[in-house]
Amino acid sequence: MRKEITFTLNNEEVTVEVEPKWTLLYLLREVLGLTGTKEGCGYGECGACTVIIEGKAVNSCIYPVLEAEGKNITTIEGLSKNGELHVLQKAFIEKGAVQCGFCTPGMIMSAKALLDEKPNPTEDDIKEAIEGNLCRCTGYVMIIDAIKSVAAGR
Amino acid sequence: MILPKFDYKKARTIEEALELYNKHDGNAFYLAGGTDLVPLIKLRLLQPKVIIDLKGIDGLKDIKKINNSLVVGPNITLFELKQNPFIKDYFPCLFESLEATSCKTLQMRGTIGGNILQNTRCLQYNKSLEWRTARGFCLKMGGKVCNVVPNSKSCFSNYCGDNAPSLMTIDAKAKLVSAKGERTVRLEKLFSEDGRSPFTIKPGEILKEIIIPLKKTKGAYEKLTVRGSIDYPLVGVAVTVKKDAAVVAVTGIGPSPHLYEIKEINEKSINEVADWAYEDARPVLNAVLTPLYRKKMVPVLIKRAFKRIGAGGGR
Ligand SMILES: Cc1cc2nc3c(=O)[nH]c(=O)nc-3n(C[C@H](O)[C@H](O)[C@H](O)COP(=O)(O)OP(=O)(O)OC[C@H]3O[C@@H](n4cnc5c(N)ncnc54)[C@H](O)[C@@H]3O)c2cc1C
Ligand code: SF4
Ligand code: FES
Numbered sequence A: 001m002r003k004e005i006t007f008t009l010n011n012e013e014v015t016v017e018v019e020p021k022w023t024l025l026y027l028l029r030e031v032l033g034l035t036g037t038k039e040g041c042g043y044g045e046c047g048a049c050t051v052i053i054e055g056k057a058v059n060s061c062i063y064p065v066l067e068a069e070g071k072n073i074t075t076i077e078g079l080s081k082n083g084e085l086h087v088l089q090k091a092f093i094e095k096g097a098v099q100c101g102f103c104t105p106g107m108i109m110s111a112k113a114l115l116d117e118k119p120n121p122t123e124d125d126i127k128e129a130i131e132g133n134l135c136r137c138t139g140y141v142m143i144i145d146a147i148k149s150v151a152a153g154r
Numbered sequence B: 001m002i003l004p005k006f007d008y009k010k011a012r013t014i015e016e017a018l019e020l021y022n023k024h025d026g027n028a029f030y031l032a033g034g035t036d037l038v039p040l041i042k043l044r045l046l047q048p049k050v051i052i053d054l055k056g057i058d059g060l061k062d063i064k065k066i067n068n069s070l071v072v073g074p075n076i077t078l079f080e081l082k083q084n085p086f087i088k089d090y091f092p093c094l095f096e097s098l099e100a101t102s103c104k105t106l107q108m109r110g111t112i113g114g115n116i117l118q119n120t121r122c123l124q125y126n127k128s129l130e131w132r133t134a135r136g137f138c139l140k141m142g143g144k145v146c147n148v149v150p151n152s153k154s155c156f157s158n159y160c161g162d163n164a165p166s167l168m169t170i171d172a173k174a175k176l177v178s179a180k181g182e183r184t185v186r187l188e189k190l191f192s193e194d195g196r197s198p199f200t201i202k203p204g205e206i207l208k209e210i211i212i213p214l215k216k217t218k219g220a221y222e223k224l225t226v227r228g229s230i231d232y233p234l235v236g237v238a239v240t241v242k243k244d245a246a247v248v249a250v251t252g253i254g255p256s257p258h259l260y261e262i263k264e265i266n267e268k269s270i271n272e273v274a275d276w277a278y279e280d281a282r283p284v285l286n287a288v289l290t291p292l293y294r295k296k297m298v299p300v301l302i303k304r305a306f307k308r309i310g311a312g313g314g315r
């Protein structure tokens, strides 16, 4: 019982056939091959699967795929332009905010949603924005530094 | 983890949602933000034929001031509700519990209606089908006994909603609608006190409005967790003070929040309620902290909340 949906993915319109039981994460990773978005827990607890939908950071692992109809969705693959990394991606590398890297795509998407809405966030805003993203490696300090460095326009 | 097979329907009106529910012989669940429902379906704890998305129904997304009440649509997200100026100004207890709920990402997706009606939780229940099959199904899954309290015929799963207790302390009511019409009940009446089926809401009924009398209050919400974010309450205490009186609600232990009233606030009456709530609290070994610790924290959090409000209470 497949259904067709159309939505904007990383600035391109896509039309695909999906099953109602799929999550958005399943569509992205297993069908469209966009494996930048990670599956950590699969239950909304870790944030590794975070993508931006209509400007908001969302856990794609608990997002029923049919809700994507007509939405504007950005994944980590949508950030770099012509092979050049996005400023947030560069900052994460420069500030040592990436260790194993598993949480990084989700962290960056949560940070991007925040900066798009509030270009000059406070440290508390940053902590609030990434409170749903778990990192088992860095201890978060470098991640907050990286986001701050972009926020300050440095 | 893949979801089991189900169909997804988006309702545009309440009537359409009720009709869809009936059409599927009740083998359906309403979907708001899905942050409670989807994990339960993934774990095969619920297996609906269809999920009926209520987010397309315009009337369920408003916050309105009508006469002397604030009327909140159930599909308002926790994040939107938290930002409504009335909430911070009039109901600090609710503001604090909203702040304390999960994390920003989940607050932007989870709704207040879904938050109130979230299922109860237990370390033996919120587990995969394989895990539960190996352990043997408990009462809440259709088995014969509780797996936490041997031989017990009651379910001790915990209601872990942060915001229903706050709403109870500010006299909130719930308006429910079904094919038979509408009914309005005090929020505490929504709880059945039976962990197997924690709500008195009838199959197919839709929560249409949450109605809160608009009176300025003082209040605080205290929450015991292991981590600073994401965690459900291991104990939660909502306190609202109105002039000399107060209402206290305790959540996170057992299938429904417990409610207490203080007619005249003073050191003695606060201690009495703290002792009473301590006696009432019967946690069992089904959350990540020991039952005794959780029990002991009940009076501590009650007194702490009063102290923060500036109404006595000690440490
Ligand atoms: C990692 C994680 C951490 C969490 N932490 C917390 C926490 O700290 N505190 C807390 O309180 N919650 C927490 N939650 C639970 C959940 O996120 C919230 O309760 C959320 O507000 C649920 O809202 P929802 O819109 O997503 O509900 P849904 O999942 O869409 O719905 C929940 C239930 O309500 C029913 N329902 C929804 N709307 C209506 C309606 N209008 N009429 C009738 N029935 C309806 C649904 O059928 C379903 O049974 C957490 C969840 C996760 C995944
Ligand atoms: S308290 Fe007992 S019956 Fe209830 S969910 Fe846990 S194990 Fe099952
Ligand atoms: S994979 Fe989605 S929150 Fe963990």
Ligand code: FES
Residues within 6 Å of the ligand: A097, A098, A099, A100, A101, A102, A103, A104, A134, A135, A136, A137, A138
């Ligand atoms: S870098 Fe390894 S989890 Fe964050």
